[in-house]
Amino acid sequence: xxxxxxxxxxxxxxxxVIALLPxxxxxxxxxxxxxxxxxxxxxxxxxxxxxxxAGQISLGHAGFFGLGAYGSAILSVRYxxxxxxxxxxxxxxxxxxxxxxxxxILKLKGHYLAMATLGxxxxxxxxxxxxxxxxxxxxxxxxxAFTLPGLTLAGERVWYWITGAxxxxxVxxxLNLIDSPAGRALRALHGSEVGAQVSGIDATRAKVGVxxxxxxxxxxxxxxxxxxxxxxTPGKVSFFHSxxxxxxxxxxxxxxxxxAVIGAAMLTLLPQLLTIxxxxxxxxxxxVMIATMIFFPRGLLPSLMLALxxxxx
Amino acid sequence: xxxxxxxxxxxxxxxxxxxxxxxxxFEIEAGKVHSIIGPNGAGKTTLLNLLTGVYxxxxxxxxxxGSDVTGLEPHELAAxxxxxxxxxxxxxxxxxxxxxxxVGRHLRERSGWFTAMLRFPRLxxxxxxxxxxxxxxMRFVGVGEYIDADADAMPYGALKRLEIARxxxxxxxxxLLDEPAAGLNPTETxxxxxxxxxxxxxxxxxxxxxxxxxxxxxVSDHIVVLDYGRKLCEGSADHVRSDPRVIEAYLGxxxxxxx
Numbered sequence: 167x168x169x170x171x172x173x174x175x176x177x178x179x180x181x182x183v184i185a186l187l188p189x190x191x192x193x194x195x196x197x198x199x200x201x202x203x204x205x206x207x208x209x210x211x212x213x214x215x216x217x218x219x220a221g222q223i224s225l226g227h228a229g230f231f232g233l234g235a236y237g238s239a240i241l242s243v244r245y246x247x248x249x250x251x252x253x254x255x256x257x258x259x260x261x262x263x264x265x266x267x268x269x270x271i272l273k274l275k276g277h278y279l280a281m282a283t284l285g286x287x288x289x290x291x292x293x294x295x296x297x298x299x300x301x302x303x304x305x306x307x308x309x310x311a312f313t314l315p316g317l318t319l320a321g322e323r324v325w326y327w328i329t330g331a332x333x334x335x336x337v338x339x340x341l342n343l344i345d346s347p348a349g350r351a352l353r354a355l356h357g358s359e360v361g362a363q364v365s366g367i368d369a370t371r372a373k374v375g376v377x378x379x380x381x382x383x384x385x386x387x388x389x390x391x392x393x394x395x396x397x398x399t400p401g402k403v404s405f406f407h408s409x410x411x412x413x414x415x416x417x418x419x420x421x422x423x424x425x426a427v428i429g430a431a432m433l434t435l436l437p438q439l440l441t442i443x444x445x446x447x448x449x450x451x452x453x454v455m456i457a458t459m460i461f462f463p464r465g466l467l468p469s470l471m472l473a474l475x476x477x478x479x
Numbered sequence: 480x481x482x483x484x485x486x487x488x489x490x491x492x493x494x495x496x497x498x499x500x501x502x503x504x505f506e507i508e509a510g511k512v513h514s515i516i517g518p519n520g521a522g523k524t525t526l527l528n529l530l531t532g533v534y535x536x537x538x539x540x541x542x543x544x545g546s547d548v549t550g551l552e553p554h555e556l557a558a559x560x561x562x563x564x565x566x567x568x569x570x571x572x573x574x575x576x577x578x579x580x581x582v583g584r585h586l587r588e589r590s591g592w593f594t595a596m597l598r599f600p601r602l603x604x605x606x607x608x609x610x611x612x613x614x615x616x617m618r619f620v621g622v623g624e625y626i627d628a629d630a631d632a633m634p635y636g637a638l639k640r641l642e643i644a645r646x647x648x649x650x651x652x653x654x655l656l657d658e659p660a661a662g663l664n665p666t667e668t669x670x671x672x673x674x675x676x677x678x679x680x681x682x683x684x685x686x687x688x689x690x691x692x693x694x695x696x697x698v699s700d701h702i703v704v705l706d707y708g709r710k711l712c713e714g715s716a717d718h719v720r721s722d723p724r725v726i727e728a729y730l731g732x733x734x735x736x737x738x
Contacts (some may be wrong), residue, residue: 230548244566316551339597342597342598343596346595346598347606348590348592350578350582350585351590352572354571354582354585356571356573357574358569360553361645363554363557364532364556364557364569365554365562365582365583367558368552369555379592421573
């Protein structure tokens with residue numbers, strides 16, 4: 167084990183932060199914030215594989231998040247499935263949907279891909295809002311606690327550890343993927359698509375693959391949210407949430423798994439800290455975003471690492 | 480005579496009304512160095528893009544080792560033993576030099592998603608082997624000093640050779656080089672010359688598109704001369720050099736004297 171590699175060292179650091187953070191979480195409210203950070207981070211780590219590493223864009227990932235949340239909710243509430251089975255079936259269903267949708271739309275590039283994924287997200291959002299007999303429509307629906315035989319998972323403290331473990335697993339999987347032949351193929355596509363193709367990489371297959379993986383990450387995080395919070399509304403499926411997720415990835419630093427975690431943490435935490443500013447909250451929030459992109463153009467983590475590296479030399 | 484490795488028949492590619500490659504037929508023999516020359520805009524790079532699947536032909540056919548490969552995707556042709564470099568580099572600047580060459584081995588690696596995500600032990604062994612072989616290839620083409628470098632920190636001449644190393648990563652049967660000497664100084668050009676000869680000797684068929692006549696005349700077993708997308712003539716270096724049509728269209732009497 168080489169602890170100085172970003173892989174092992176970073177994973178150890180993240181595990182330490184997750185283990186020690188409860189010391190600073192003074193009440194349930196801060197536990198909730200921490201869980202929300204973890205859930206957003208899981209989605210962003212997946213989305214960063216697509217955006218940061220493979221160089222594709224999705225403005226519709228809140229749709230996959232929402233499908234995960236509502237899939238779990240509908241199967242367990244309306245059809246009485248055990249939550250674990252609902253989670254598994256929903257994840258598989260979203261993977262299949264991403265595969266079917268991904269094949270045609272990932273042939274598009276740049277702005278056109280952005281438009282297509284945007285449309286996909288909006289369609290999912292509209293379906294969830296209008297199918298009110300299943301989803302409760304704009305009012306949302308309540309979801310039972312996550313139960314396993316002889317065990318009920320409820321309460322902020324329990325979910326904190328579940329989310330922490332899931333985030334560690336997500337980061338581990340992402341790091342593994344990036345540092346493998348399949349991950350190199352993704353990065354190669356970003357570097358030069360034609361260069362990758364003549365090296366034997368099936369571009370469509372690779373793009374659809376990473377699209378499915380990122381959708382599964384989002385769907386899983388959605389399912390977790392549904393069972394943890396006990397109540398879901400279409401707000402988290404909206405176009406705005408999709409943009410928020412992309413912003414987190416860019417803010418933390420594209421093509422950096424830990425950057426995605428930091429971006430999710432910062433942009434989830436910042437609005438909570440800024441609530442003391444009342445009506446000026448969004449103004450300051452926007453100002454922080456603009457300043458960050460001006461002074462850290464590669465995103466927070468990669469820019470800081472670059473600056474540190476320069477200093478050392 | 481052996482059956483040709485690559486058989487191009489009446490191959491055409493039109494962009495709008497422009498016939499970039501027009502009814503072109505020729506054959507490529509295994510293990511030899513073939514050059515494609517012609518004035519600027521003669522369709523050389525278009526031809527390379529057709530042969531490697533980057534463009535789909537408007538009409539005509541390409542047969543590789545006896546089977547029809549017309550219109551196949553670049554990755555499918557790569558799987559059948561074709562590799563290439565580009566005139567304007569297509570390096571992965573977001574990766575390290577070594578990783579660039581490792582991508583070249585893609586077809587010979589375990590690229591399964593689950594194996595990768597869960598990091599099965601067999602992956603780790605493959606990765607070590609891949610890294611060693613990529614480093615070996617980098618030394619072979621003469622960029623061994625950049626093994627630990629990021630691709631975007633390498634000079635132009637080294638990047639040209641890095642692309643050759645990447646192309647060799649797939650253990651190709653046929654290597655197509657698009658102007659490997661463009662932008663290089665005479666010493667670097669000489670190194671490319673040596674490299675091409677070594678590659679041909681190791682059994683790889685080389686298809687060379689190049690403007691440097693000294694290089695072309697020196698290494699080629701067979702030359703195809705293009706002009707306006709059509710074949711002007713073909714044959715050995717001596718044959719091409721003395722063809723009056725080539726002299727008129729391309730070399731000019733002074734250019735001829737120079738080589």
